[in-house]
Structure formats: C-alpha cells, structure tokens
Amino acid sequence: PVPVVAVVGRPNVGKSTLVNRIIGRRQAVVEDVPGVTRDRVPYDAQWAGREFTVVDTGGWEPDAKDRAAAIAAQAETAVATADVVLFVVDAVVGSTDVDEAAVRMLRRSAKPVILVANKADNAAVEVEATSLWSLGLGEPYAVSALHGRGSGELLDAIMEAL
Numbered sequence: 332p333v334p335v336v337a338v339v340g341r342p343n344v345g346k347s348t349l350v351n352r353i354i355g356r357r358q359a360v361v362e363d364v365p366g367v368t369r370d371r372v373p374y375d376a377q378w379a380g381r382e383f384t385v386v387d388t389g390g391w392e393p394d395a396k397d398r399a400a401a402i403a404a405q406a407e408t409a410v411a412t413a414d415v416v417l418f419v420v421d422a423v424v425g426s427t428d429v430d431e432a433a434v435r436m437l438r439r440s441a442k443p444v445i446l447v448a449n450k451a452d453n454a455a456v457e458v459e460a461t462s463l464w465s466l467g468l469g470e471p472y473a474v475s476a477l478h479g480r481g482s483g484e485l486l487d488a489i490m491e492a493l
C-alpha cells in the first residue's frame with residue numbers, strides 16, 4: 332500500500348499551499364477565507380522515486396461547533412488513518428493556544444509528527460521559527476510553501492519518517 336501523509340493545522344496556516352508544493356501542481360484550493368477545505372482530500376505525490384498520498388484537511392480547531400466541528404472531526408480522522416502527520420503552524424505568528432491544543436490532540440493519536448513552520452519566506456522568519464521547538468514536537472522544518480524555500484529538506488524528512 333502507498334503510505335499516507337496527512338497535513339493538519341489550524342485555519343489559514345498554509346496547509347493547502349503546502350499540499351500544492353508537495354504534489355508540484357496547483358490542485359488543492361488555497362483561500363484567504365478559512366474553512367474552504369471541508370473534507371479529507373487525497374492527492375498522489377512522489378519524491379525521490381517514492382510514491383505516497385498526501386491528504387489535505389480543513390482547519391482544525393478545539394471545541395468547534397456545527398460545521399467547524401465536522402471539519403475538525405475530518406482532520407482527526409485524517410490523522411488516525413495517516414502513517415505520518417505534517418503539523419503546520421504559521422512561523423510569522425508563532426505558536427498559539429489553538430496550536431497547543433492541536434499538539435495535545437496529536438499526542439493522543441500517537442502518530443509520528445513532523446512540525447512544519449510555514450510562511451518562513453526569508454531568513455529572519457526562519458530564525459524565528461526555531462522558537463517552535465517549544466511545542467515539544469522536535470525540530471521545526473522552516474518552509475515557505477508559497478515560494479518553495481525549505482521544501483526539499485521537508486520532503487527528505489518525510490521520506491525518512493515513512
């Protein structure tokens with residue numbers, strides 16, 4: 332079976348942009364409006380001659396109600412059915428209460444997690460991103476999903492984790 336990588340995180344951190352970067356085409360819907368991705372959306376991907384499935388999810392939020400709760404539940408199902416999870420945070424904003432709640436959810440899942448510090452468009456944000464060690468998920472991979480910065484290193488780390 333093809334290994335599965337789930338991409339999760341709070342709304343607007345750049346999950347869909349990262350998915351597009353990983354698959355090398357603009358297929359996942361990127362929006363400034365949170366809540367555009369409602370389900371789990373799988374895409375075929377490959378790196379270093381290996382095939383895998385990358386799953387885009389909607390924004391995860393704790394204590395969500397109604398539609399947001401359904402989106403969060405889909406994200407949790409994506410985590411439960413993944414081999415490796417990419418947990419995406421916004422390196423410009425830094426870690427938030429919602430990110431910390433997501434970390435607790437991810438710990439309960441006991442899945443291998445790679446921490447992605449996205450929106451690291453320049454060296455200054457990349458340096459800032461080291462503070463995300465505090466989330467307790469190991470090394471933060473500073474990436475600019477938009478421009479491609481750091482994406483090769485991230486993909487190598489994904490391959491090692493699979």
Ligand code: GDP
Binds near residue numbers: 341344361
């Ligand atoms: P999602 O809700 O987590 O899927 O986030 P999206 O991928 O839809 O992106 C939300 C917004 O963040 C969009 O305006 C993206 O263009 C922007 N964005 C995503 N990745 C980056 C990045 O690496 N750098 C910058 N500057 N903006 C980004």
Ligand code: MG
Binds near residue numbers: 346360362368
């Ligand atoms: Mg999205």
